[in-house]
Amino acid sequence: MCGIAGYFSLRDRGVRPDSDERLSRQIGTIRHRGPDALQTWTGPGVGLAHARLAVIDLSTKAHQPMLTNEGALAIVMNGEIYNFQELREDLRAFGHVFRTSSDTEVILHGYRQWGADVVHKLRGMFAYALYDAREETLILARDRIGKKPLTYAIVDDVLVFGSEIKSLLVWPGMKREADLSAIHDYLTFQYVPAPKSAFVGVRKLPPASMLVIQRPRMAEPQRYFNWPAPAEALRRPGEQLIEELRAHLREAVRLRMIADVPLGAFLSGGVDSSAIVAFMAMQSDQPVRTFTIGFDESQYDERAYARTVAERYGTRHEEFVVRASGAEILDDLVYLYNEPYADSSAIPSYFVSKLAREHVTVALNGDGGDEAFLGYTRYRACRQLDALDRALPRPLGKMLATMAFIAPSALDRYKLIRHGRQALMQLFEPRSRRYETFIAYFSDAAKTRLYSSKMRDFLARSSMDALDPYFDAAPTLAWGAQWADLHTYLPDDLLVKVDVATMAHGLEGRSPFLDQVLLSWACTVPEDQRFGGKETKSLLKQAMEPYLPHDVLYRPKMGFGVPIDHWLRTQLKEAVYDLLTGETARARGLFDIGEVRALLDRHMGGENWAGRVWALLMLELWFRMWIDTSSALSDPPYSTS
Numbered sequence: 001m002c003g004i005a006g007y008f009s010l011r012d013r014g015v016r017p018d019s020d021e022r023l024s025r026q027i028g029t030i031r032h033r034g035p036d037a038l039q040t041w042t043g044p045g046v047g048l049a050h051a052r053l054a055v056i057d058l059s060t061k062a063h064q065p066m067l068t069n070e071g072a073l074a075i076v077m078n079g080e081i082y083n084f085q086e087l088r089e090d091l092r093a094f095g096h097v098f099r100t101s102s103d104t105e106v107i108l109h110g111y112r113q114w115g116a117d118v119v120h121k122l123r124g125m126f127a128y129a130l131y132d133a134r135e136e137t138l139i140l141a142r143d144r145i146g147k148k149p150l151t152y153a154i155v156d157d158v159l160v161f162g163s164e165i166k167s168l169l170v171w172p173g174m175k176r177e178a179d180l181s182a183i184h185d186y187l188t189f190q191y192v193p194a195p196k197s198a199f200v201g202v203r204k205l206p207p208a209s210m211l212v213i214q215r216p217r218m219a220e221p222q223r224y225f226n227w228p229a230p231a232e233a234l235r236r237p238g239e240q241l242i243e244e245l246r247a248h249l250r251e252a253v254r255l256r257m258i259a260d261v262p263l264g265a266f267l268s269g270g271v272d273s274s275a276i277v278a279f280m281a282m283q284s285d286q287p288v289r290t291f292t293i294g295f296d297e298s299q300y301d302e303r304a305y306a307r308t309v310a311e312r313y314g315t316r317h318e319e320f321v322v323r324a325s326g327a328e329i330l331d332d333l334v335y336l337y338n339e340p341y342a343d344s345s346a347i348p349s350y351f352v353s354k355l356a357r358e359h360v361t362v363a364l365n366g367d368g369g370d371e372a373f374l375g376y377t378r379y380r381a382c383r384q385l386d387a388l389d390r391a392l393p394r395p396l397g398k399m400l401a402t403m404a405f406i407a408p409s410a411l412d413r414y415k416l417i418r419h420g421r422q423a424l425m426q427l428f429e430p431r432s433r434r435y436e437t438f439i440a441y442f443s444d445a446a447k448t449r450l451y452s453s454k455m456r457d458f459l460a461r462s463s464m465d466a467l468d469p470y471f472d473a474a475p476t477l478a479w480g481a482q483w484a485d486l487h488t489y490l491p492d493d494l495l496v497k498v499d500v501a502t503m504a505h506g507l508e509g510r511s512p513f514l515d516q517v518l519l520s521w522a523c524t525v526p527e528d529q530r531f532g533g534k535e536t537k538s539l540l541k542q543a544m545e546p547y548l549p550h551d552v553l554y555r556p557k558m559g560f561g562v563p564i565d566h567w568l569r570t571q572l573k574e575a576v577y578d579l580l581t582g583e584t585a586r587a588r589g590l591f592d593i594g595e596v597r598a599l600l601d602r603h604m605g606g607e608n609w610a611g612r613v614w615a616l617l618m619l620e621l622w623f624r625m626w627i628d629t630s631s632a633l634s635d636p637p638y639s640t641s
Contacts, residue, residue: 079127080103125514136214142209153171227523245522386477441615
C-alpha cells in the first residue's frame, strides 16, 4: 500500500460541491513513485482517497477505497495485515463472503463482525480510515508500534487526515505556520515527537491509538494497546529464551515473506539485518535478493560484513556506494519528510530503497532489533552510570558534580571529556536528564546559548521531561532508556525514516523485529537477560550463533552512519554558512547568529559538531520550502516520474 487521505465534516452530512476536487488535490500530494492506482470516493460529508502500491491481490477488485456491498461501510488502508488469511477463515465461519483476497477487505468484514475492536485482532503495520454511514462515524487507527503514519487537523469544522502532512496543507483554509514548541523539541531529538507536528494545528495520531469521531462530536485519540511494562518481565532459563526467540523470529519473517510481488532484504552487515536474511534464506526455495549501501570512508562502510553474510546464504547481492555529499537530494528529503528531520541516515536509506526498488517491491529490514534487545552502546554507558551511582558516596558525588560544572567549557571540544563532564553534572538529576547526554543534539544548556528572545520562553520546559514516564516505569537507567526509545525514538525517528524512504520509491518495507508477538515477548525478558555482562544484545547474538559468523555477531557496532562531518567541511561548507548566517536566517530571528557562526567555525576548525550543524541546516531548509513560500506543493523538487 502507499498512502491515504480524506476528510470528514463534523458540521453536517451535506456533500460539498467541490469535494471531488479537494480529494484530488489531497491525493495528488502523495507523490510516491509507482502507485498502481489513485482512487477517490465521496459520501455524505465524507471523502476517502487512496494511492495504491499493490502487494497482496494485484487485481483491480482490491483497489481502494473499498466498500461493502450495501455501501454502509467504506475503508482506506495503508500497510499490510500479516494474519489476514487466518482472519478471513474465522470470518467465513461467521458467514462472511469475500470478493477479493486482499487484507484490506478483512478489516472491513472484521468491523461488521466485531466493531471497532477489530483493531485488536490485526497483526501487522497499518493506518486506516473506516467510515460507518449508519452511525455517521469515522474511525482512524494506527498500528501498535507506529510503522505507518497518520496525521490530521480540524479546518472549519472539517476533520482532514492523511498519511502525509502535505495532503492536509492543500485543504482550503489550512494555514502553514511553524509550531515553535515543536521546533524546540526537534532541536533536542532531531525529529518532531508525536503527537505534535512542525505545523500549528496538525497532529499525528500516536502509535497504538484510535480516533473515533461520531458526527458532530470531535474526540481525543485513545490508546488501545500497551507493550508489556518492565514490571511484567519474567526471568526464564537462558536456553529456553534462545529457543523461544528463534521460533518467534522465524515466524515473524515467514509472515512477512507473504507477497504477490518480488521481495528482498536490506543487508547492512549488522546483527539485525543479517539475522533477518538468515531466516529468510532458510525459509525460501529461491536465493534471497539483498541490498547494501556503502561509503568510500572506511569508518562508515560495512559492505565487507554484508558480503560475508550474502556469501554464506548465497543471496543475489547488490551494492551501491554513496560518493556524493548527499547535497543533490537534500531538497528531495526536505520535501519528502514534510517536517524538519535531521537523522542523516535518511540519505543511505533513500539510496538503498532506490536500489532495491529496481529489483523488488517488498524489502525486509532489521529495524527494532536494537530497541527490542538493548543493542545500542549508549545502553552500556547507562549501565555504567548505574554502577557509578551505587559505588560513589553521595558527598563525593556532589563534589565531582560541582567540579564538572565549573570546568572550562573549552574542554567540550573533546567528546569523551564532554560526555564525562555532562554525566557528572547530572549525577543527581532525573534519569531522563541523564539520558540527555547520549541522545540530545542540542542540550538545554546549548539551547540557552543558541536561542534568541523569540525562542527563550520555551527554555522553561525541557524536551527531555517527556521521557520521564518511561524512566519512572523501569528499575534501571538502561532499561528506562530502552523503554523510552521504544515509545519515542523508534516510532518517531527510525520508522519515519524508513517508511518515507521506501514509499518514495514505491517500495514496501517490512520489519520482522517489530512483529507484535515477537516484540511483546521481548518486553517480558529482563534487561540482564537481553544484555549480558558488557555485551549488548547478548540474547539475540547467542540465538544467532549457529547461523551467523562470529565476526558479524561480535564486532563493534557501527550503526547506519554517514560522513556528514566531512561533507560539511568540504562540498557543503559555503552553502551552510550562507544558509545559517545569511539575511534570511537573521530575519527569522530564532537564533543568535553569532552563536551559530561560532558553532560553524568550531566544526570547520576540526571539532565535530556535525549533528548540531546538520539539525540547523535541515531546519532552515524546511522553513524555506514549507513556511517561507507557498510553492512547495505546486512545484515540488521531488520527481515523481
